[in-house]
Amino acid sequence: MKQFTTFPVFHGITDKTDGLFINRDERQEWFAQRYPGTPYFEVHQKHTATVLVIDGKVQPSEAYNTTADAIVSKQKNIIMAVKTADCVPVLLYDPAAQVGAVIHSGWKGILANIVQKTIQVMKQQGASAHHIQALLGPAINVCCYTVSAERIAAFREAGLPVHDNALCLAESVAMQLKEEGVDRIITPVTCTSCQSEQYFSFRREGPDHGTMISFVCL
Secondary structure: OEOOOOOOOEEEEOOHHHOOOOOHHHHHHHHHHHOOOOOEEOOEOOOOOOEEEEOOOOOHHHHHOOEOOEEEEOOOOOEEEEEEOOOEEEEEEEOOOOEEEEEEEOHHHHHOOHHHHHHHHHHHOOOOOOOOEEEEOOOOOOOOOEOOHHHHHHHHHOOOOOEOOEOOHHHHHHHHHHHOOOOEEEOOOOOOOOOOOOOOOHHHHOOOOOOEEEEEEO
């Protein structure tokens, strides 16, 4: 599991050495063993732009049955997590307001502005874009992400960067964060498809791939 000392809140990004994490029970058990007594929250990811707020009333089982692709909370001692295997995991934290968030942002989420919508929800919880810090986890890079002409056209129309017939999803996410006023962004240079020994990749492995878990705990 990878952590970044420059990111100011407890967090982690798993890789192949940590497990496959194919089903929810496996993920819950892994976290329960390492962080006993800390509730684990994940949502039913469907490449939406929907944001779930955890406010002390939402239970982990309720969150799991909620279709969303981002979680925002001020609640302490809970784990907010997203699953990825090429899409961009985004971890956000405002140390002044003590508001955290996690986002699963693939190409559909980018075009649907899930980053913008998550920042807006964080602001409703008292956060300020000036204080928010962002960490982007491993995702497929331009070297391995050739896409259709239609998708390239959609990104161009949205004013997002393209590279001939390929995309760098993290580059688009970073641009969207900056447009929202977030300028403290950690973007490790990596590619889930290239680094087959370390990361799972839907593009490389198909639907039977494992998954990485990226999480924040306030």
